[in-house]
Amino acid sequence: MSIKYTIPRGTFDVLPKDSYKWEMIETKFRHVANRFGYKEIITPIFEHAEVFERSVGDTSDIVQKEMYRFTDRKGRVFALRPEGTAPVIRSYVENNLGQDNSPTKLFYIGPMFRYDRPQAGRSRQFSQYGIECIGSNNPYYDAEVIQLFYIFLKDIGLQNFSVEVNSVGCATCSESYNQALTEYFTPHLEELCGDCKNRINKNPRRLLDCKVHSCKAIAEHAPLMLDYLDEECQNHFAQVQYYLKLMKVPFVVNSRIVRGLDYYTNTAFEFINNNLGAQNALGGGGRYNKLVEQFGGKPTPGIGFAGGLTRLLISMENENLLSDIEPAPTIYFIAVGEEATLLAIDMIGWMRKNFIHVEFFPDKGSLKAQLKNANRLNARLAIIIGEDELKRNVFLQKDLQTGEQIEFNLESFEELYLS
């Protein structure tokens, strides 16, 4: 008896027709990151659960509802990583990466896991690419991080997205702002939705984000974070914008950006693509000046972003950036008869050693079927060797675009294909 297995909910296989697109995007990202001086870091897919609980915030949805937690044989509690920053900071501190004075620039690409109801652009295992710049509070780096993301998307050819920036302030302005918000919303308490009634004390900032109409109307006139920044934070934000203009990165200030992870301070930003539907964020990030300390390192500022690979692919598909780039073979080899096949195996081995993309299907059937297949694979040339050619010590090379067919001596084979 055989059982048919199915893939776990909210996951997907990246099939050959798509995997080369993934690879292409990853390669482009690596190139851009390298150009900016970022180096790749690869951390495990699971960590001690505490790594996330303490940094992402133990009241956040990610930790409370969405983390894949498990216990190993010795009772240690681990979690599949729901995001990339915390592991990088853990590694930064654990390995003392901040030795030289300049900021440490790291990037990563890999799968993340969150237990959530699947939807377009949202799955339980998803791939993120991201960078972290650790060791400087210079607003230049805030701008540089945003610039890198921007250049990466432009590099890939994406047109339709916008950059939104905000500042959520440091701990001090954050506190006075939260207070102002609570004061503003409390008189309206009865008009708010149930969720917002709960949120008002826990995290009043979330009320700004609520999609319920009545709440939205009230929130419209709520005090703005930007008005509660202290002088230092105001300055910082102004300089970030100044540098962004200098870098010619178009952006808008959106004072409503509220990041879902607790560790953000000062600069917060999102890259939005409105063709994506409800899950419209291509990526986002911000500054986290207290995070390294939280992990037991000495006080060190940092900033970074993370983007979703699948969402990027969806956006690119929408803008038709992914057609016709599947790699096609240079040569399709056809051998007819046993003796010719033996010779073919030898010749094909030589070609592959010499970096030529050769396709060969010894059991494909008739010459007709073989050529049909060559055509489907979009091969440039076909090499044909049958009994007749073998006798005369030659092989046929057919140009599959023009149909032109030339006969070559077998001896000239290596010389012909060396260039």
Added chain:
RNA sequence: GUGGUUGUAGUUCAAUGGCAGAGCACCGGAUUGUGGUUCCGGGUGUUGUGGGUUCGAAUCCCAUCAGCCACCCCA
């Protein structure tokens, strides 16, 4: 976690409770050794899964799984 919606061939989709079909793709032939165009032929299926109602279920009912959409959350 909540609400809505969909599930039929490889794929896109048809089929009043009454023989499960079409386009594309695929395979074979016309041409026994020459592709892309053309012509001829071939349906490749556990109707997501499991129950129930019925003489009879792709169709109605229940459950379940999965996709999609929105909430939520965020990448």
